[in-house]
Amino acid sequence: MSELVVRERRLIADDVLALTLADPLGAPLPVWAPGAHIDLLLAPGLERQYSLCGDPADRTSWRIAVLREEHGRGGSAYAHxxxxxxDKVRFRGPRNHFALRTAPRYxxxxxxIGITPILPMLAAAEAAGAEWSLLYGGRSRSSMAFAGELARYGDRVTLAPEDETGLLDLPPVLDHLPDGTLVYCCGPGPLLDAVAARCPAGRLHVERFRPKEQLGHEEGEFEVVLARSGRRLTVPPGVSVLDAVRAAGVEVLYSCTEGTCGTCETEVVEGTPDHRDSLLTEDERAAGETMLICVSRCRGKRLVLDL
Known part of the structure; x- marks a missing residue:
């Protein structure tokens, strides 16, 4: 892990803190693209993922925004x-599982706080000359981060504070999409589910901050073969592949342990994964070429992984 230093911190909305981060020695930061996030190791055992929401062309600093969650797991409170x-903070990344694909319209x-990965996507769509619009909801106008920055886009942006307009009105945005339109959505689980229910297959790209509820999965024992060494491990019920691999002394990257960040994504050489993550697309799941070993298991008795 490398280090970043906090160059600026500013409260930009109710309970939303924007942090500007830079290399401590002023070195250029790694390249990133809209949709990317970084892992911050805030304290021992306290690692969290934050979307980059600044300008990808700016190699001198990164910007993130942290929503303080009253009943969170401690990461947001620590940052605030x-x-x-x-202050210096260790980081890993950037990584991007929410990349903006080329399209004529979005x-x-x-x-x-789901606005954070979307913000640089708007600038990219604008620069590419694509047709686009944004529907942005929040509890109240004062809670909606970056609303001032979005004003420059005029009527292509619709702000919809719930205390003024109610829940987001999705049908006008998602029904009867023109050919070639891609939909990008980030926010609370119920919003993502509502958007998915209205969006044609193949059009929707989402990023979740919380894992989806998983139902109906079996918890049987299975074998994992580590292809690089030929070692064979037994994964019993209630133990993740990640935990079994680490218990065997194999070093692997991981972060959220919830199937949302993608840090532990591993290539599948043989076998069929039982996908339980909240990140891979349906096409990626069907292909079965990779799996998130922190939560996913095996459909069958044996998996061979590129470890």
Whole structure:
């Protein structure tokens, strides 16, 4: 892991803190594209993922935004209360499982802090000359981060605070999509589910901050073969592939352990994964070429992984 230093911190909406991060020695930061996120190791055992929401062309700094969650797991509280100007924080990435694909037109839908990965996508769509619109909802106008920045796009952006307009009105945005339109959505689970219910297959790209509820999966024992060494491991019920591999002394990258960040994505050499993540697309799941070993298991008795 490398280090970043906090160059600026600013409260930009109710309970939303924007942090500008840079290399401590002023070196150029790694290249990234809209949809990318980084892992921040805030404290021992406290690693969180944050979308980059600044300008990809700016190699001198990165910007993230952190929503303080009253009943969260401690990451947002740490960032708000203890990550000050000049403080250093270790990071990993960037990685991108929410990349903006080329298209002639886009419909963007964001809920709350879900605006963060969408923000640089708007600038990219604008620069490419694509037709696009954004529907952005939040609890109240004062809670909606970057609303001021979005004003420059005029009527292509619709702000919909729930206390003024109610729940997002999705049919006008998603029904009867013109050919070639891609839909990008990030926000709370119920919003993503509502968008998915209205969006044609193959058009929708989402990023989840929380794992989807998983139902109806079996928890049987199976074998994992590590292709690089030929070692064979037994994964019992209630133990993840990640935990079994680490218990065997094999070092693998991981972060969220919830199937949302993609850090532990591993190539499948043989066998059929039982996908339980909240990240891979339906096409990626059907292909079965990779799996997130922190949550996914095996449909059968044996998996061979590129480990």
């Amino acid at each position: 209360e203890r990550l000050g100007l000049g 419909r963007f839908v964001a809920g709350g």
